[in-house]
Amino acid sequence: MAKLVKAHGMNRKGILCIFEGDDAKYYGIRIDNHISLERRNVQCKGKETVIALREKAMQHPELKNANTLFFVDQDFDDIEIEANLYVTPCYSIENLYATNSALSRLLNDEFELNDVDHTRDIENVLACFDKVNTQFNKCMLPFNSWFKIQIKESEINQEVKLNANNVDLNKLVNVTLNDVSTKYSIENIKKLFPDTVDIISENLDKMIVIFNNYDLSSSSRGKYRLEFFRLWLECLMDDARNEKSVLFNKKFHPKLSLSKKNILSELSQYADTPVCLKKFLTDCIRTKSKTSHTIYFISL
Numbered sequence: 001m002a003k004l005v006k007a008h009g010m011n012r013k014g015i016l017c018i019f020e021g022d023d024a025k026y027y028g029i030r031i032d033n034h035i036s037l038e039r040r041n042v043q044c045k046g047k048e049t050v051i052a053l054r055e056k057a058m059q060h061p062e063l064k065n066a067n068t069l070f071f072v073d074q075d076f077d078d079i080e081i082e083a084n085l086y087v088t089p090c091y092s093i094e095n096l097y098a099t100n101s102a103l104s105r106l107l108n109d110e111f112e113l114n115d116v117d118h119t120r121d122i123e124n125v126l127a128c129f130d131k132v133n134t135q136f137n138k139c140m141l142p143f144n145s146w147f148k149i150q151i152k153e154s155e156i157n158q159e160v161k162l163n164a165n166n167v168d169l170n171k172l173v174n175v176t177l178n179d180v181s182t183k184y185s186i187e188n189i190k191k192l193f194p195d196t197v198d199i200i201s202e203n204l205d206k207m208i209v210i211f212n213n214y215d216l217s218s219s220s221r222g223k224y225r226l227e228f229f230r231l232w233l234e235c236l237m238d239d240a241r242n243e244k245s246v247l248f249n250k251k252f253h254p255k256l257s258l259s260k261k262n263i264l265s266e267l268s269q270y271a272d273t274p275v276c277l278k279k280f281l282t283d284c285i286r287t288k289s290k291t292s293h294t295i296y297f298i299s300l
Helices: 002-010 024-034 047-059 100-110 119-154 201-212 222-240 275-284
Strands: 015-020 039-044 068-072 085-087 173-175 180-182 295-299
Touching: 015 024, 015 047, 024 039, 024 275, 039 047, 047 068, 085 275, 100 119, 119 173, 119 180, 119 201, 119 222, 173 222
Parallel strands: 015 039, 015 068, 039 295, 068 085
Antiparallel strands: 173 180
8 A cells, every 4th residue: 555655646647557467468558548647557466455455545545536547357256347446348358368359450460461362361260260269168168167166165265275377278178270179077177276175066067057158258267268369379370381271371471479478468459448448448537637658567
């Protein structure tokens, strides 16, 4: 809290943006496109920290009227957008990267494909992605259902620890250009997540039915969806460089970087920007003063 007060004191006419972890890599350019104020980023460890900080700021004499914006992921919770709190319309910001529209923009800019000269190539790629995306969602449906039950259990049982960031996607599924296949089973998943509880199969079946009624591309765990997209893009780039390409009529040489650690930044310009985020940024700003975009980072 003290760091937040200090950041505000350094620039009272600017804007303070409070994020979970590295989410500024997605939000930063989108905020700057809507708000012409000096921006200071405050990075927090987890959604709970962001929300708790917001509650304290709303009661603080120096911060309650400051230009502060808070950004969190929906995850499996049921949180609504409020005055200065933005909540993603999907599980997390990562879900906004692995979409048909994001892929279309990427094909245009990185592969230099256009609707006039490369209609067939674009149709082939999008159709292929539709197929593997459906396969991925189907493969991950039991896991996401199991994962959601474990998340809810962890809220009442401190011994349940998921540590999903420590389990690579390639331990759950295999991703190729034309196919996604399952490598896990609910029976052996406890080997990957040892600090979890056993789930009655009937309860899991009920959750699978509930989950299957959702848009799985939006409601599934985002970090795994983005990693799936990254792995598939690597396969796509390999195919584009191949003279015997499966999807392209001629050889291409895309130079896109797809590093696992910095993928949020590398694909940020192609990710979707929800209408609700644009509205939030437009509605929230109270000061119309224009300055250059100076950005500061503060970690809590």
